Amino acid sequence: MTEKILINAHIIDPSQNLDEKGSLIIDEKGKIKSIGKNVKRSDASSNAEVIDIKDNILIPGIVDMKAFVGEPGYEYKENFRTLSNAALAGGVTSIVTMPNTKPLIDNVSMVDFIIRRGRDKSSVNLYPCATLTRELSGNQMTEFGLLSAKGIIGFTDVIKTVQNTETMSKIMNYAADLGVLIMQHAEDLELSKNGCINEGEVSTRLGLEGISYIAEKIILERDLSLLNEFPCRYHVNQISSKESLEVIKQNKEIGKKFTVGVSINNLSLNENDIGDFKTFLKLSPPLRSEDDRIALVNGVKSGLIDVIVSDHTPEDEESKRLPFAQAATGSIGVETLLSLALEMYHNESLPLKKIIETLTINPAKILKINKGSLKIGNDADICIFDLNKPWVVKADDLKSKSKNTAIEDRKLQGKVIMTFLNGNLVYK
Amino acid sequence: MAVIKNTSAIKNQPKHLLGIQNLSILEAKHILEEAKEFIKLNRSNSKKLDILRGKTQINLFFEPSTRTQSSFDLAGKRLGADVMTMNVANSALKKGETLMDTAMTLNAMHPDIIVIRHQDSGAPNLLSQKVNCTVINAGDGRREHPTQALLDALTIINRKGKIEGLKIAICGDILHSRVARSNIYLMTMLGAEVNVIAPKTLMPIGIEKLGVKSFTDMKKGLDNCDIVMMLRLQNERMQGTFLPSKREYYEFYGLTPEKLKFASKDALIMHPGPMNRGVEIDTKLADDINVSLVKEQVELGVAVRMACLKIYCK
Numbered sequence: 001m002t003e004k005i006l007i008n009a010h011i012i013d014p015s016q017n018l019d020e021k022g023s024l025i026i027d028e029k030g031k032i033k034s035i036g037k038n039v040k041r042s043d044a045s046s047n048a049e050v051i052d053i054k055d056n057i058l059i060p061g062i063v064d065m066k067a068f069v070g071e072p073g074y075e076y077k078e079n080f081r082t083l084s085n086a087a088l089a090g091g092v093t094s095i096v097t098m099p100n101t102k103p104l105i106d107n108v109s110m111v112d113f114i115i116r117r118g119r120d121k122s123s124v125n126l127y128p129c130a131t132l133t134r135e136l137s138g139n140q141m142t143e144f145g146l147l148s149a150k151g152i153i154g155f156t157d158v159i160k161t162v163q164n165t166e167t168m169s170k171i172m173n174y175a176a177d178l179g180v181l182i183m184q185h186a187e188d189l190e191l192s193k194n195g196c197i198n199e200g201e202v203s204t205r206l207g208l209e210g211i212s213y214i215a216e217k218i219i220l221e222r223d224l225s226l227l228n229e230f231p232c233r234y235h236v237n238q239i240s241s242k243e244s245l246e247v248i249k250q251n252k253e254i255g256k257k258f259t260v261g262v263s264i265n266n267l268s269l270n271e272n273d274i275g276d277f278k279t280f281l282k283l284s285p286p287l288r289s290e291d292d293r294i295a296l297v298n299g300v301k302s303g304l305i306d307v308i309v310s311d312h313t314p315e316d317e318e319s320k321r322l323p324f325a326q327a328a329t330g331s332i333g334v335e336t337l338l339s340l341a342l343e344m345y346h347n348e349s350l351p352l353k354k355i356i357e358t359l360t361i362n363p364a365k366i367l368k369i370n371k372g373s374l375k376i377g378n379d380a381d382i383c384i385f386d387l388n389k390p391w392v393v394k395a396d397d398l399k400s401k402s403k404n405t406a407i408e409d410r411k412l413q414g415k416v417i418m419t420f421l422n423g424n425l426v427y428k
Numbered sequence: 429m430a431v432i433k434n435t436s437a438i439k440n441q442p443k444h445l446l447g448i449q450n451l452s453i454l455e456a457k458h459i460l461e462e463a464k465e466f467i468k469l470n471r472s473n474s475k476k477l478d479i480l481r482g483k484t485q486i487n488l489f490f491e492p493s494t495r496t497q498s499s500f501d502l503a504g505k506r507l508g509a510d511v512m513t514m515n516v517a518n519s520a521l522k523k524g525e526t527l528m529d530t531a532m533t534l535n536a537m538h539p540d541i542i543v544i545r546h547q548d549s550g551a552p553n554l555l556s557q558k559v560n561c562t563v564i565n566a567g568d569g570r571r572e573h574p575t576q577a578l579l580d581a582l583t584i585i586n587r588k589g590k591i592e593g594l595k596i597a598i599c600g601d602i603l604h605s606r607v608a609r610s611n612i613y614l615m616t617m618l619g620a621e622v623n624v625i626a627p628k629t630l631m632p633i634g635i636e637k638l639g640v641k642s643f644t645d646m647k648k649g650l651d652n653c654d655i656v657m658m659l660r661l662q663n664e665r666m667q668g669t670f671l672p673s674k675r676e677y678y679e680f681y682g683l684t685p686e687k688l689k690f691a692s693k694d695a696l697i698m699h700p701g702p703m704n705r706g707v708e709i710d711t712k713l714a715d716d717i718n719v720s721l722v723k724e725q726v727e728l729g730v731a732v733r734m735a736c737l738k739i740y741c742k
């Protein structure tokens with residue numbers, strides 16, 4: 001690889017508090033050699049490839065903390081190759097993958113498989129999670145130590161929650177000692193049983209069983225109480241309501257250490273968007289009211305929420321073309337994550353720096369990985385986007401194998417134009 | 429030229445009756461007016477018309493039903509349509525075929541009307557997107573049961589002369605009831621004041637936003653009401669604990685002659701059936717022809733469904 005110099009870039013890297021016009025040099029090994037306004041053409045070697053960024057924005061490659069890849073078992077929904085293509089088109093260079101595959105990733109042999117398979121077939125950095133409990137049963141914790149040693153980044157039951165408080169306390173106690181990351185899906189499954197959308201006027205009108213905000217809040221309160229006793233690395237995957245945010249605020253204010261994620265869907269859509277039974281908007285946690293959505297956006301702004309995730313959940317059409325209650329849950333989103341997030345910049349809800357922070361350095365810090373930052377010596381994983389380019393989301397144009405986007409026909413502003421991975425231009 | 433083709437395509441799109449929510453007040457009144465004509469016909473000796481001659485009506489019932497299914501069956505036959513009732517217990521749906529596949533299969537046989545009842549809210553909406561015939565909702569999950577509300581309205585008009593200005597109480601398992609929802613939309617649209625009465629656990633959240641007042645005390649809820657609609661306690665939809673016992677429910681929410689006294693003195697009772705006698709309604713009260721409209725509801729149900737079939741199947 002020859003050196004590359006990216007000139008005329010508007011660099012935003014919250015990890016170094018950078019927001020300036022400048023250049024970036026990628027060395028022969030695909031690492032960042034220098035960055036910033038003081039970098040000159042002459043700092044790069046004479047044979048370096050010059051790429052003009054034309055004043056577009058250059059940020060660290062995005063780290064998506066929650067995406068589902070169908071391998072193994074659901075290759076017809078998404079495979080490593082299609083997920084990588086979708087991710088790179090969205091400027092995402094690192095992905096935390098969910099373990100609810102078939103078979104589940106709940107033992108060491110599966111980790112070997114998934115890491116080998118991912119290395120061979122994917123072209124992004126993959127960070128696999130294992131399940132929190134064996135067979136997602138909610139009873140027996142998985143082998144945190146052995147699995148971590150094999151390269152598992154965190155533990156989550158994805159869409160299930162450990163219901164038994166005693167089990168959860170043991171998990172947190174054990175995890176605290178090992179220093180492993182617990183990623184909780186906060187939902188009391190008894191309270192949310194049969195529910196498919198937010199409980200409220202819309203569920204009453206549509207005649208669908210609702211999921212109350214209490215289902216989320218009660219698990220959060222429980223876990224955060226346990227956290228007093230067992231201070232492990234605790235992360236809530238996605239919250240959905242203003243009441244949950246209130247709990248988070250109280251706990252963060254007294255200095256409790258934990259982190260919080262939110263899905264881009266819950267920041268951009270509300271329950272009314274479900275309209276006449278649009279199953280692509282059946283999500284978990286569910287879309288809630290406009291008040292909740294606004295509270296969540298403000299939660300990102302104030303730092304109560306640390307990361308924004310795509311919650312990329314590919315589902316084939318057959319699983320979605322069913323009566324709402326029977327339809328599968330989830331929507332794809334890795335490719336539209338940044339563009340949809342930029343909507344909050346354009347409508348002046350969030351500063352640009354905040355959005356980028358929640359997509360890059362914040363998730364990297366939680367995961368304790370050396371990503372999401374353009375510090376000298378780091379891998380040159382870079383996303384370059386045109387902040388103002390208008391486009392319309394069309395499912396058929398998206399690169400995911402499944403086309404279940406929640407934002408079909410949405411008019412967005414801002415689009416990725418180049419993505420670099422380890423210094424290589426992998427999407428243009 | 430293309431534009432002209434497009435408009436004709438839009439014109440030919442079938443109309444569907446998916447819920448009262450999608451109806452305008454004019455449409456609702458139109459159905460009720462048409463239905464009045466059929467009441468007389470149904471009481472005469474010669475009941476058969478040929479308005480729907482040559483049309484095929486399929487009744488697709490995914491949930492057991494006696495009165496709605498037979499009512500649609502008779503309505504179609506009296507209008508001259510060829511009516512087929514699909515018994516879902518024997519269909520491929522039991523073999524794992526999806527609703528969509530069944531819809532496509534039936535659609536290929538060129539029916540003119542599909543009457544559907546389904547346990548999932550929104551199933552008729554989904555069906556209507558995929559077939560090119562008229563879809564009539566005969567009850568979906570807990571969402572809507574439009575023809576029931578229309579027949580209730582017709583029954584009230586038949587007895588009271590109007591709906592506007594009346595005070596109507598809907599009492600019982602509001603949470604699981606599609607009849608309650610459709611009636612709330614229709615009665616408020618036609619100018620009635622609606623009270624809903626239920627224990628908290630059977631009252632859906634946000635019900636007041638549909639334009640009704642909610643009560644947990646039957647005495648207050650029935651105050652000065654002209655019509656008392658009782659709902660069936662839907663045991664088959666109840667998962668988990670909603671009530672301590674039927675006995676306690678009857679004590680507080682069962683309609684008895686004593687509780688009826690809280691309503692207006694010439695109040696009339698309705699029930700969509702089937703009734704749980706002694707659970708939501710006193711058995712003598714249910715059969716008292718002076719106050720109970722239950723039999724009339726069933727009778728006028730056929731007339732309303734004939735009107736719907738006539739209007740929607742063109």
